[in-house]
Amino acid sequence: MKKVVLVTVALAAVMTASxxxxxxxxxxxxxxxxxxxxxxxxxxxDAFMAQNPGVKVVLMPMENEALKAKLxxxxxxxxxxxIFTSWGGGVMLAHEQAGYLADxxxxxxxxxKIAVPSAISAFQVDGKQVGLxxxxxxxxxxxxxxxxxxxGVAVEDLKTWDGFKAAVQKLKAAGITPLLTGGKDEWPLQxxxxxxxxxxxxxxxxxxxKANGFNSPVFLAAAKELVEFGKLNPFQDGWxxxxxxxxxxxxxxxGGAMYLMGNxxxxxxxxxxxxxxxxxxxxxxILPFPSGVPGGKGTTETLxxxxxxxxxxxxxxxxxxxxxxxxxxxxxKAIAEAGLNIPSALGSDQDLKDxxxxxxxxxxxxxxxxxxxxxQDLGPDVGRVMNDVATALVAGxxxxxxxxxxxxEAYDNSK
Numbered sequence: 001m002k003k004v005v006l007v008t009v010a011l012a013a014v015m016t017a018s019x020x021x022x023x024x025x026x027x028x029x030x031x032x033x034x035x036x037x038x039x040x041x042x043x044x045x046d047a048f049m050a051q052n053p054g055v056k057v058v059l060m061p062m063e064n065e066a067l068k069a070k071l072x073x074x075x076x077x078x079x080x081x082x083i084f085t086s087w088g089g090g091v092m093l094a095h096e097q098a099g100y101l102a103d104x105x106x107x108x109x110x111x112x113k114i115a116v117p118s119a120i121s122a123f124q125v126d127g128k129q130v131g132l133x134x135x136x137x138x139x140x141x142x143x144x145x146x147x148x149x150x151x152g153v154a155v156e157d158l159k160t161w162d163g164f165k166a167a168v169q170k171l172k173a174a175g176i177t178p179l180l181t182g183g184k185d186e187w188p189l190q191x192x193x194x195x196x197x198x199x200x201x202x203x204x205x206x207x208x209x210k211a212n213g214f215n216s217p218v219f220l221a222a223a224k225e226l227v228e229f230g231k232l233n234p235f236q237d238g239w240x241x242x243x244x245x246x247x248x249x250x251x252x253x254x255g256g257a258m259y260l261m262g263n264x265x266x267x268x269x270x271x272x273x274x275x276x277x278x279x280x281x282x283x284x285x286i287l288p289f290p291s292g293v294p295g296g297k298g299t300t301e302t303l304x305x306x307x308x309x310x311x312x313x314x315x316x317x318x319x320x321x322x323x324x325x326x327x328x329x330x331x332x333k334a335i336a337e338a339g340l341n342i343p344s345a346l347g348s349d350q351d352l353k354d355x356x357x358x359x360x361x362x363x364x365x366x367x368x369x370x371x372x373x374x375x376q377d378l379g380p381d382v383g384r385v386m387n388d389v390a391t392a393l394v395a396g397x398x399x400x401x402x403x404x405x406x407x408x409e410a411y412d413n414s415k
Contacts, residue, residue: 002247004320006059010099012055016206017064018063020148023055024054024055024056024316024317024318025055025056025057025058025316026055026056026058026082026083026105026315026316026318026319026322027058027060027081027082027083028045028057028058028059028060028081028082028083028084028309028322029060029062029067029081029083029084029085030059030060030061030062030067030070030083030084030085030309031061031062031064031067031085031356031367032059032061032062032063033063033064033268034247034264034267034268034271034340035271036267036271036338036340037117037267037335037340037341038061039231039335040331040335040338041190042059043061043334044325044326044331045057045059045322045407046280047325047331048322048325048326050220052318052321053315054073055314055318055322057268057322060081060119063245064185064244065187065243065244066351067084067085067184067207068364071084072380075095075098075100075312077238080100080312080314080317081312082311082312082314082315082316083309083310083311083312083315083316083319083322083323084309084310084312085307085308085309086123086131086307086308086309086310086375087305087306087307087372087373087377088122088123088305088306088307088308088376089373089376089377089378089379089381090374090376090378090379090382090383091376091379091380091383092125092130092131092146092376093121093125093349093379094355094379094380095130095310096125096128096130097250099313100310100312100314101125101128101131101310101311101313101347101409102130102311102313102315102319102320103128103129103130103313104129104130104131104132104311104320105128105129105281107129107320107324108120108129110324111132111209111327113346114132114324114327114328114329114345114346115132115133115134115327115345115346116344116346117280118133118280118306118344118347119132119133119134119136119308119327120132120133122306123308123310127201130310131309131310131311131323132308132309132324132327132344133306133307133308133344134307134308134309134325134326134327134332134341134343134344134345135306135307135341135342135343135344136304136305136306136307136341136342136343136344136361136364137261137262137263137264137304137305137306137307138263138302138304138360138363138364138370139191139194139195139260139261139289139303139304139305140253140260140261140262140263140286140287140288140289140360141158141164141258141259141260141287141288141289141290142258142259142260142261142265142266142284142285142286142287142365143155143158143258143284143285143286143287144251144254144256144257144258144279144283144284144285145255145283145284145285146283147171147176147257148167148171148257148285149252150172150174150176151170151173151176151257152170152174153167153170153171153257155287156231156286156310158287159287159288159290159291159292160290160291160292161199161290161291161292161294162227162230162289162292162294163290164233164293165229168232168234169232169349171257172232172233172234176256176257177235177255177256177257178232178235178256178257178258178299179234179235179236179256179257179258179259179260180232180235180236180242180247180248180250180255180256180258180259181235181236181239181242181259181260182239182242182243182245182246182247182248183239183240183241183242183248183391183394183395184240184241184243184386185209185243185244186387186390186391187244187373187375187387188244188247188260189194189387189390189394190305190373190374190387190390191261192226192229192260192390192394193222193223193374193386193389193390193393194303194371194373194374195260195289195303196223196225196226196293197218197219197222197374198298198299198301198302198303198369198371199217199222199289199290199291199292199293199296199298199301200219200222200293200295200296200297201218201222201296201297201372202227202296202297202298202299202301203301203368204299204369204380205218205298205370205371206374208375210378210411213408214403214405214407214411215401215404215405215408216404218348219337219400219403219404219407220401220404221295222402223389223393223400223403223404224400225293226390226393226394227393227394227396227399227400229394230393230394230395230396231396235371235394236250236255236256237349240395241392242399245268245272246272246298247259247266248261248268248269248272249269249272249273249274250277251265251269251278251279252269252270252271252273252274252277252278253273253274253275253278254276254279257362258411260289260313262304262305263286263341263342263345263356263357264340264341265373266284266339266354266356266357267280267338267339267340272353281354281356284356286356286359286360288300288302288312289302289303289340299368300366300367300368301367301368301369301370302363302364302367302369302370302371303370303373304364304370304371304372304373305372305373305376306344306372307329308344309323311323316407320329323345327343327344327345328376329343329345329346329347329348329351332344332345332348332351333348335352336348336351336352336353336357337351337352337353339353339354339356339357342357342360342361342364342395349361372407374386375387378411379414381409381410381413381414382407382410382414384410385406385407385410386407387405389402389403389407
């Protein structure tokens with residue numbers, strides 16, 4: 001198999017590698033919430049097809065929750081995608097155990113010339129390469145600075161958990177919605193539980209829960225904190241019925257002071273705002289989740305993800321080649337320059353124009369532990385329950401003990 005085309009390879013080598021690919025169709029299923037991302041990926045597909053006559057790339061954009069819901073059925077069908085969005089972790093492991101994933105181990109040398117080592121190792125199962133991470137992400141507190149000022153809240157106030165809760169009350173007193181979220185989608189709420197677990201138990205908390213069970217003092221303490229936080233009514237009216245795009249647009253319109261979300265919200269809030277511009281970057285503060293949870297062992301551990309794509313076991317060889325092409329710095333440069341993601345491509349840190357994303361990349365690098373999204377780390381079955389219980393805890397519909405029992409049952413049944 002020929003090596004992937006890199007930006008340093010001469011045009012003649014590009015044509016030689018391209019000629020090795022046969023007639024084939026590559027179907028790529030991905031999250032298409034963001035128009036700018038769709039446009040850049042579309043241009044990359046066009047460029048790949050131009051270099052590889054006979055290869056057709058079919059892009060299949062889908063909304064986040066719809067993709068997660070439909071992918072399991074699609075993978076079992078005769079119409080499964082060849083490449084599909086993944087956040088690694090336990091969900092990827094379940095796909096491998098079901099026999100859905102290709103063995104791309106022969107591509108490791110090529111991948112090492114394209115992406116940082118963590119992006120490669122994150123998509124391995126027992127040493128078998130099954131895909132590639134294309135971007136890094138960090139969940140942070142995004143704050144509308146003018147609204148904070150209006151309520152008399154200083155950025156410094158948000159550094160500790162007690163200060164964060166006091167800021168929520170100040171904002172409410174000023175008639176400002178403190179936080180926005182997408183409760184209908186549920187996954188935005190597991191960010192709160194995930195961070196509280198990290199602050200309570202430190203970087204080893206998830207592995208500790210897997211080994212020792214969810215009915216532990218650390219989990220119960222984090223869940224109790226989340227219940228108490230929910231009693232402050234920190235979110236917008238009707239938050240349980242709002243989707244992630246709904247709430248992102250509301251944030252961009254100035255309908256709330258803060259949003260706990262991944263760095264993709266920078267582009268999303270602008271896209272979904274009524275004026276198509278959203279909050280100006282000069283008015284947007286990006287802050288770490290508060291530290292100082294009383295009695296907790298954690299400090300500055302971060303929550304986020306290494307997102308990318310898995311390749312189907314039934315996919316043609318051209319699927320791996322397109323993934324390598326898409327993941328290269330040459331193609332990811334536009335993603336970095338547009339501030340859509342933090343690409344994993346080697347050298348892409350030099351392409352980030354947005355100071356905010358540059359800072360996020362540094363935070364990830366400096367973190368003592370960068371925990372993968374809990375709903376991905378724990379696998380599809382336990383992950384769904386994690387999202388359910390996080391939302392129920394905030395809403396006051398479940399006790400910490402009930403949440404622990406539900407997670408333990410799901411975890412035991414998943415073995």
